[in-house]
Each structure stands twice: as structure tokens, then as C-alpha cells.
Amino acid sequence: MTVRNGKRWNHNIHYHPRILRAVPDGAQRALDVGCGEGMLARELRQAVPHVTGIDLDALSIDQAREYPDDVGYILGDFLTHPFESASFDVIASVATLHHMDAAAGLARMRDLLCPGGVLAIVGLARSAMPDDLPRDLAGVVAGTFHRATKGHWEHPSPTVWPPPVTYPQMRALAAEILPGSEYRRHLLLRYSIIWRKPRD
Template identity: 85%
Template sequence: MTVKTGRRWNHNIHYHPRILDAVPDGARRALDVGCGEGMLARELRRTVPGVTGIDLDATSIDQARGHPDDVEFILGDFLTHPFEPASFDVVASVATLHHLDAATGLARMRDLLRPGGVLAVVGLARSTMPNDLPRDLAGVAVGTLHRAVKGLWHHPSPIVWPPPATYAQMRALATEVLPGSEYRRHLLFRYSIIWRKPQG
């Protein structure tokens, strides 16, 4: 199905504003982890002068590099790429943590942030039945309405399903790795984590 509104839509894109609204004033450098074909990175570039996207999928990076912008796109593994520690004001990630060990990924993102920088994550987790059934049914209904109006864009990146961790496990992990972080569970089968790295 093609997008009917002229703007791409899917469950991940729906929560891009959650990340964009968390960008701190005066941010100079941003990193998009698991950037795919670069949509979020390009959105970050509207307010952040220096944006880097990194992804392991060559097809996605080729598409990202095909856009006429000055975002730097790297084909590689953000866990091992030689980024300088504490070198970004923003580290963002959408639908990436479930592709790797989430604790390792969150710790690496944390370490790449400058003091005062913001980590903003939108992720997928696994529902726990039967407790999550009412929420999931509501999510299906709302998602169907969105698709009817906006269409559904399918990203080119690899898919991992089901996610290995539950929502409760991701909440606990965020509390452990990022003390003071804000964890929210969202209706359209996503959660978000927002964390500001302490100064000093």
C-alpha cells in the first residue's frame, strides 16, 4: 500500500516526534543508531548541525546515501565502530534494540553521550498474555485507522520478530542502565525511553 498523505507512515515513524521533541537546545552532534534509510537522521538534521547515522544493512545505507543532504551515513556496527566516547549531544534509536543485546546497546548509547546530552529510544517489546490483550486489541484498532488514512510504508531494513524482551523487562533494564530515565509504553506496540546524562 502506498502512502496517501504524501508522507510516509508506519508504527515507527508515528513515534519520531517523541525523539525529536527530546533534542536538547543547542545540540551540535546527533547519532542515529540503526538509521535504516535515514528518515529520522534527516529529521534530526533540521535542528542539529552534525548528524551521523549508522546501520549494519548495506541496502538501507545505500538508500540513505542517495538523498541530497549532508548527513553522514556509516555502514557498520555501532557497538564496535570507533566513535569517541562522550562525543554526541543526542543519541537516538528507533526499532533497533531488539536486534541486539539490549543492555549492551543501552550502555553503549549512554557512553557515547556528552554530559547533559539526551538518549532517546523508541523500541519494540513482547506482550505478556493475557494481561496485555486489551491494550493490544486497542492498538490493532487504532493502527488500522491510521493505515486507512495514511497508508503503510514498509522500510527496507531486516525484521526481527518476535522481540526477545517483554515490556516489563525493558522497563526494568532502563531503570538499571539509565537511572532516572523516563520509560513510556505506547499504544501502537512501541515503548520509549528518554534519558538525560547527568552533568559532571
């Protein structure tokens, strides 16, 4: 593991600012789904008074709880944990949906979000070859540059590869479950979904 200038970088962290920019003004409660060792949850806490992180990996949650912050961490399954419906102003998730049934995960996030709240996701999907080859090669080149200039932090959480859902399938799921959501595919082999839950 190489981290330069005391800063962490990897493909997921690179897109944290997209999540943080989506936090709505006045948000009081945030949920980080698949929080790992809590880096995004701690960043969310700088903007939101009450932040909860949930993850199935015990080692990651133990590491998250070692930090001196007031984020609440839950060791458990996001899909089944008894959260109250419509109880969060912002729900964030980075590199987590491919660890679960994506449709079930999106629906659960939708249901836990308060009216007017924002869902912000950065995820991984499976490339479709040969169509995605040029885009993927560009992403590899860009990722190599970032690694060379910023170092690379290897997260301690379990990995799932390859992702079970393709990029077009994820776009279709977002359109179906989160009508009006903004889906974007990014250079560094990630996609993002931003959705504001209607108030009516």
C-alpha cells in the same frame, strides 16, 4: 506500499515527533542508531548541525546515501564501531534495540552521550499474554485506523520478530542502566525511553 499525500506513515514514524521533541537546545552532534534509509536522521538534521547515522544493512545505507543531504552514514555495527566516548549531544534510536543485546545497546548509548546530552529511544518489546491482550488489541485497532487514513510505508530494513525482551524487562533495564530515565509504553505497540545524562 501505499503512501498518501506524499507522506510516510507506520508505527515507528508515528513516534518520530517524540524523538525530535527531546533534542536539547544547542545540540551540535547527533547519532541515529539503526538509521535504516535515513528518514529520522534527515529529520534530526533540521535541528542539529552534524548528524551521523549507522546501520548494519548495506541496502538501507545505500538508499540513505542517495538523498541530497549532508548526513554522514556509516555501514557498520553500532556496538563495535570506534566512536569516541561522550561524543554526541543526542542519540536517537527507533526500532533498533531488539536487533541487539538490549543491555549492551543501552550501555553503549549511555557511554557515547555527552554529559547533559539526551538519549531518545522508541522500541519494540514482546507482549506477555494474557495480561497484555487488552492493550495489544487496542493498539491493533488504533493502528488499523491510522493505516486506513494515512496509508502505510513498509521500510526496507530487515526485521526481527518476536522481540526478545518483554516490556517489563525493558523498563527494568532502563531503570538499571539509565537511572532517572522516563519510560513510557505507547498505544501503537511501542515503548519510549528518554534520558538526560547527568553533567557530574
